[in-house]
Amino acid sequence: MPPPPPFAVEQWMDKYETTAKYNIAETCCASVSVEELASLSESKASASSILDLSAVQSYGEIRGSTAIRANLSRLYSSKAGSPLSPDNVLITPGAIAANFMVFYALIKPGDHVVCHYPTYQQLYTVPASLGAEVDLWKSKAKNKWLPDFEDLKELVKHNTKLIVLNNPQNPTGQVLPKSLLLKIVEFAESKNITVLSDEVYRPLFHGTSPMDPEFPPSILSLGYKNTIATGSMSKAYSLAGIRVGWIASRSSDIIEQCAVARDYTIISVSQLDQQVAAFALSPDVIHSLLGRNIQLAKANLELLQRFIIKHDEYCSWTKPVAGTTAFVKFERDGKAIDAEAFCKALQEKSGVMFLPGDYGFGMEFKGYVRIGYVNRTDILKDGLEELRKFMRKEYDELPLSE
Structure with a gap:
């Protein structure tokens, strides 16, 4: 297997995030310490009670601890017609390892894969590196990033092995x-095609309600056995x-194939991390943790929306309804800004x-930038203020995209 092409998003993050004063490219909800996590529990547990420091640090349960798989089983079963067994969950080092494991286990040369787009680059470059032909099921800004089902039907071929979704979608929200x-x-x-749904931003829904008839359930709740959901704690x-993620499926055969693949790669995940x-996924904590993050997303998104409205002669977007990212287009005189030059100048001059969207997600996204807005509110507020100053002083000098 030849290595995939460079992972643009991760290379950009690696190069710039350690020197940023206001990192509003980060895609995680504002991170918490173990002490903060403990304080969110209904029982007000102590941080020291979360970890069993007397346990011998062996490999542990290879497929993942009983406790974490039971909690994930409960979450995936709550809105479904039938329960999901803990045996149908595998624990991995993050969702990136979960996705890789699915591709490594299921895809071979000559297979065909259709991938929802734009999305995290891994979801289409890894299958291609494994010898599959990959077609992109494109969503477009003019349709509020909703892809056309008829386009999907036209992309599917006789050898289509996998349809890959990203729901909620990175970078559009x-x-x-x-x-x-x-x-x-x-x-x-009807075509016997497996569906992989990267649900790493689930269940962070802040612009749509479970009472809405179109509220998106997990792919595992829709009655088709050959579906896979991946997620993580990130x-x-x-x-x-x-660094804890997972693979879940109602197909025991799929889980077993992934379990065989993991023996060649990750073996197990840190017992302390699990x-x-x-603890975070337990009934005692999860509601407070998600409540904190949903309220943070709502408050911060309002700040970002105010900025975009104030600068609407330069900025346009489809307001996110879920997740942590917004995809915002910057223009001047009706032409897209050179997003890479913009991002470099912005960080150099303001921190x-x-x-940049074209760098991270494809050259068709000229002028777009991805903004991660669910960090701590003071970081976003101060960062947007520095962006406002930059727009006033420097924006007119930025090059336009060719």
Whole structure:
């Protein structure tokens, strides 16, 4: 297997995030310490009680601890017609490892993959590196980033092995609604195509309500066995540093294939990390943690919206309804700004970090930047103030995209 091409988003983050004064390219909800996490529990547990420091640090349970898999089983079963067994969950070092494991286990040369787009680069470059032909199911700004189901049907071929979704979507913050998900699942089942849904930003919904008939359920709740959901503690749960993710499926065969693949790659996940994750996902903590993050997302998104309205001669977007990212287009005189030059100049002169959309997600996104707005409110507020000053003094001198 040849290595995939350079991972643009991660290379940009690695290069610039350690020197940013105001990192509003970050895609995680504002991270918490173990002490903060403990304070969110209904029982007001102590931080020291979360970790069993007397436990021998062996590999532990290879597929993941009983406690964390039971908690994830409960979460995936709550809105579903039938429960999901803990045996149908595998724990991995983050969602990036979960996604890789699915591709490594299921995709071979000659297969065809369709991937929802724009999205995290891994979701289409890794299948291609494994020898698959990959087509992009494109969503467009003019349709509020909602892809056309008829386009998906036209992309599917006789050898299509996998349809890859990202719901909620990075970088746009939009969702695939329930009616569209039902069409996708029904179509995939009729063709015996597996569906992988990267749900790493689930359940951070702040602009849509579970009472809405189009509220998007997890892909595992729609009645089709050959579906896979991946997720992690990084984005919606504010715990990127513990490196815990998962693969969940109603198909035991898929889980077993992924389990075989993990033997060649990750083996197991840190016991200490899993203890923290299991605590965060427990009924005693999860509601307070998600409530904190949803309120943070709502408050910060309002700040970002005010900025965009005030600068609407230069900025346009589809307001996010979920997740932590916004995809904002910057123009001048009706032409897209050179987003890479913009981001570099902005960070150099003001310390504010954005991620250029064409660099990170594809050359068709000229003028776009990805903004991560669910960090601590003071960081976003101060960063937007520095951005305002930059727009006033420097924006007119920025090059336009060719």
